Amino acid sequence: MNTVILKNGRLIDPANNHDKENTDLWIQEGLIASSQAVTPDDAITIDLQGKWIVPGLIDMHVHLREPGEEYKETIASGTQSAAAGGFTAVACMPNTHPVNDCATVTRYILEKSQNCDARVYPVGAISAKSEGKGLADHGEMKEAGAVALSDDGLPVLDSQLMRRAMEYSASYQMPIISHTEELALSRNGCMNEGSTSTQLGLKGIPNAAEAVMVYRDIALSELTGVAIHIAHVSTIDSLNLIREAKKRGVKVTAETAPHYFTLTDSAVTGYDTNAKMSPPLRSDLDKETVIKALVDGTLDVIATDHAPHSILEKEVEFSLAANGIIGLETSVPLTLALVHKGIISAGRMIELLSVNPAAILGVTGGSLTIGHPADITVIDPDKTFCYTPDKIVSQSANTPFLNWQLRGKAVLTLLGGRTTYNDLD
Amino acid sequence: MDTEYFFRHKHILGIEQLSPDDIHHILNTAKSLKEISNRSIKKVPTLRGKTIVNLFFEPSTRTRLSFEVAAKRMSADTFNISASTSSATKGETLIDTAKNIEAMNPDIIVMRHAYSGAPLLLTRHIDASIINAGDGTHEHPSQALLDMLTVQEHKKSINGLKIAILGDISHSRVARSDIQGFTKMGAKVSIAGPATFIPPGIEDLGAEVCSTNTEAVKDADVVMALRIQKERQNDPLIPSLREYATFFGVDNALLKHAREDALIMHPGPINRGVEMSPDVADGSRSVILEQVTNGVAVRMALLYLVMGGEKNSNSDN
Numbered sequence: 001m002n003t004v005i006l007k008n009g010r011l012i013d014p015a016n017n018h019d020k021e022n023t024d025l026w027i028q029e030g031l032i033a034s035s036q037a038v039t040p041d042d043a044i045t046i047d048l049q050g051k052w053i054v055p056g057l058i059d060m061h062v063h064l065r066e067p068g069e070e071y072k073e074t075i076a077s078g079t080q081s082a083a084a085g086g087f088t089a090v091a092c093m094p095n096t097h098p099v100n101d102c103a104t105v106t107r108y109i110l111e112k113s114q115n116c117d118a119r120v121y122p123v124g125a126i127s128a129k130s131e132g133k134g135l136a137d138h139g140e141m142k143e144a145g146a147v148a149l150s151d152d153g154l155p156v157l158d159s160q161l162m163r164r165a166m167e168y169s170a171s172y173q174m175p176i177i178s179h180t181e182e183l184a185l186s187r188n189g190c191m192n193e194g195s196t197s198t199q200l201g202l203k204g205i206p207n208a209a210e211a212v213m214v215y216r217d218i219a220l221s222e223l224t225g226v227a228i229h230i231a232h233v234s235t236i237d238s239l240n241l242i243r244e245a246k247k248r249g250v251k252v253t254a255e256t257a258p259h260y261f262t263l264t265d266s267a268v269t270g271y272d273t274n275a276k277m278s279p280p281l282r283s284d285l286d287k288e289t290v291i292k293a294l295v296d297g298t299l300d301v302i303a304t305d306h307a308p309h310s311i312l313e314k315e316v317e318f319s320l321a322a323n324g325i326i327g328l329e330t331s332v333p334l335t336l337a338l339v340h341k342g343i344i345s346a347g348r349m350i351e352l353l354s355v356n357p358a359a360i361l362g363v364t365g366g367s368l369t370i371g372h373p374a375d376i377t378v379i380d381p382d383k384t385f386c387y388t389p390d391k392i393v394s395q396s397a398n399t400p401f402l403n404w405q406l407r408g409k410a411v412l413t414l415l416g417g418r419t420t421y422n423d424l425d
Numbered sequence: 426m427d428t429e430y431f432f433r434h435k436h437i438l439g440i441e442q443l444s445p446d447d448i449h450h451i452l453n454t455a456k457s458l459k460e461i462s463n464r465s466i467k468k469v470p471t472l473r474g475k476t477i478v479n480l481f482f483e484p485s486t487r488t489r490l491s492f493e494v495a496a497k498r499m500s501a502d503t504f505n506i507s508a509s510t511s512s513a514t515k516g517e518t519l520i521d522t523a524k525n526i527e528a529m530n531p532d533i534i535v536m537r538h539a540y541s542g543a544p545l546l547l548t549r550h551i552d553a554s555i556i557n558a559g560d561g562t563h564e565h566p567s568q569a570l571l572d573m574l575t576v577q578e579h580k581k582s583i584n585g586l587k588i589a590i591l592g593d594i595s596h597s598r599v600a601r602s603d604i605q606g607f608t609k610m611g612a613k614v615s616i617a618g619p620a621t622f623i624p625p626g627i628e629d630l631g632a633e634v635c636s637t638n639t640e641a642v643k644d645a646d647v648v649m650a651l652r653i654q655k656e657r658q659n660d661p662l663i664p665s666l667r668e669y670a671t672f673f674g675v676d677n678a679l680l681k682h683a684r685e686d687a688l689i690m691h692p693g694p695i696n697r698g699v700e701m702s703p704d705v706a707d708g709s710r711s712v713i714l715e716q717v718t719n720g721v722a723v724r725m726a727l728l729y730l731v732m733g734g735e736k737n738s739n740s741d742n
Contacts, residue, residue, distance in 0.1 A: 188658050195626020199441075201541035201563030201598060204625065271542030317519060317540035319561070 003028050003040050004417065009048035009378065013055060014347045015355050015367035025053050027374040030417030034370050046424070048378055051411065054350045055368050056088025056375030059328060060357040061152070061177070061231060061255060061303035064090070064120070067108060068097025073308035073395045075109065078328075079118040081306070081394035083420035085328040086410025088375035089119035089365055090306075091357075093152040094130065101125035101136035103144035110145045117413075117420040119375070121147040121363055123177065126165045130154050135165060142172040147361050150177035152231060153278075155213055157183060159220065166226040175360055177229045180213035180238070181279065190319050192265035192280040200268065202318060205280050211237035218245040218252055227251035229360055232305050234260045234279040236289040243298040253360050254293075255301035258327060258334035259400065261290045267400055273314045273321035274400045277307070294352065295344055301360065302352040304331045308396030326394045329387070330401045336381055336408035346381075378412035378424075385409060432730045436555045438544050439564035440605040448610060451726050452574050454734065459722035461498055471729060472501035478531040480523070481558070482508045482538045487693060487717060488558050488567070492535045495724035504531075519543060520550050527551040533728060536560075541598075554731040562596050568692055569602035571723040573610060575716050576647055579688055584611030589641040589683070590632075591675060592651030592700050593622040593662070599692045600651060604632045617641035618673060621662040622653070638679055645683040649690040650675045650700040666699045676702040680710075688712050 004027040011023035064078040094100035113120035124141035130151040186209040193204025267275035307324025358366025413421035541561030608631035635641035
């Protein structure tokens with residue numbers, strides 16, 4: 001029997017209330033196994049002194065660009081990037097070409113993801129072609145393997161359509177992930193509204209553009225009783241609304257991305273198109289509030305919004321540049337920075353990056369429970385590295401963290417017991 | 426000025442990058458070059474053999490003409506490329522367009538572009554000097570310099586003056602450059618307009634935001650009105666030009682609050698009867714046409730200085 005023993009690591013498994021140093025984890029036939037008294041002769045043992053053994057990380061918000069924009073990223077390259085960042089599963093947004101709004105596209109994505117380096121969970125479109133007019137065929141996408149619904153990249157502006165989507169999708173147990181943006185307030189905007197946008201002469205996007213729609217979705221969740229997940233929350237205003245709604249018992253969950261707790265809109269200075277994303281980088285107050293919300297539970301998930309773009313979309317005038325940055329390979333060190341500063345615990349980090357996304361999407365993973373597939377990430381919390389262009393695994397290089405000196409990274413990623421990334425010394 | 430001073434800018438991207446010494450030096454250079462325009466033979470050989478490309482992605486009459494006149498008076502060879510004749514409409518990227526022009530070895534590219542930051546983007550890809558002739562709603566440095574020259578000629582020193590700038594600050598690159606320039610030279614800049622025209626955080630550039638035109642203009646040494654448009658890109662900014670003229674236009678009644686010798690300025694082109702009444706525009710205190718004349722002198726100075734009027738270095742910007 002094929003046995004791998006991860007030895008002497010700090011095993012962090014919040015789903016099972018487990019956090020213990022110097023622990024071994026057994027893997028047999030690709031599954032997490034209970035440890036046995038006698039080590040088989042052919043067992044492979046890996047010493048992980050000083051490292052963390054955690055359930056495989058899950059990024060519930062990525063763009064893999066396939067089908068349609070394979071020059072930016074493919075399902076193969078995107079999942080390699082995921083594995084290098086310590087992720088064993090990703091949920092991919094439907095804004096491909098064509099849009100993932102039917103079983104055919106969902107099946108295509110799943111076929112392409114066979115034998116790739118991370119599990120791929122397709123997110124289907126809420127509306128046909130994500131045009132915000134009529135519902136997409138949620139049932140057939142569910143049957144084909146889609147796990148959630150979103151028109152990410154575009155908000156569902158029509159409140160009645162959003163209401164109906166929530167009601168209808170509930171019967172298929174497909175969570176709705178909402179890109180909250182009131183386009184009338186954000187139109188032509190390309191960065192956060194504030195003194196930096198004024199100085200640079202760039203049209204700003206006010207916090208209210210996000211908050212207005214966050215409140216709309218909370219109200220619809222209360223009306224319908226259906227859960228809503230708010231994507232990439234960036235502002236204090238939205239977080240106040242979500243915190244209050246949670247207190248009232250509304251079934252709202254929310255994610256943020258590492259750039260919102262790491263950078264502010266000052267990163268745009270110099271018209272750096274790698275600091276352009278939607279929603280935009282915000283003020284220092286917003287950034288600090290995002291961090292507090294990760295601590296107090298207002299935010300449930302850290303997702304990267306990994307959005308690869310080539311230089312065709314980024315080496316242009318700032319106003320014309322595409323929104324988005326790659327994020328899979330920097331999520332662990334940027335989140336670990338909060339752990340190193342003592343702001344969140346290691347266990348909380350794993351909740352945000354694995355336990356909660358698994359629960360919200362309703363997929364396996366998020367724990368190191370015996371008998372489950374061995375989706376496991378080994379993190380060296382202190383390994384430092386410089387994120388230079390040659391280190392980027394994604395097919396695209398649009399990141400504001402280029403050449404950053406980072407501390408902590410995934411050093412071993414296992415998918416069903418198979419090694420998808422190995423950077424052990 | 427410090428005797429060690431030399432002008433070290435290869436590009437003129439904005440007032441933001443210029444120090445008070447730089448501004449003094451540009452204005453002094455402009456003053457000494459201004460006299461050339463009054464000669465019977467309005468030409469000096471200073472930039473003979475230099476190639477200057479006016480690359481205009483936005484329509485412009487006075488700024489483009491002003492740069493062209495300035496270049497010709499310095500004997501440079503000038504070429505004009507406007508958006509309608511360039512490849513921009515054929516889908517060529519800005520960087521490709523610029524690299525193609527660069528392949529013909531220009532010394533200076535004078536550039537106007539609809540998007541903020543476009544000139545900075547070009548400096549990262551080509552070797553020629555770039556002079557920003559207006560980028561989006563970001564900066565219009567040569568306009569601010571000619572404004573400062575005009576004020577300096579009348580008021581001796583800019584230091585200690587009160588400058589009122591009225592109108593659409595939000596969409597004005599002139600306002601952003603003027604606020605920074607006049608502030609750097611020791612003036613106080615007060616701005617006013619409907620709240621839809623006042624961008625958030627403009628105070629951080631050095632401006633004082635006033636709630637009324639009267640407050641902004643009170644005891645002002647200079648009153649500048651900006652061109653306004655009723656709406657931009659589907660953004661309803663004011664109800665009508667008529668209402669704007671009534672409540673925010675610069676007229677003689679408003680000017681009673683300014684100093685008696687206050688200068689009246691406008692970067693042009695004027696919407697007569699909207700942001701400024703005709704009698705004010707044509708009145709004795711108006712220096713609007715002097716601004717145009719000084720524009721040539723300032724642009725001659727900029728072309729001369731970025732070409733290494735003195736010892737130059739490529740180390741900045």
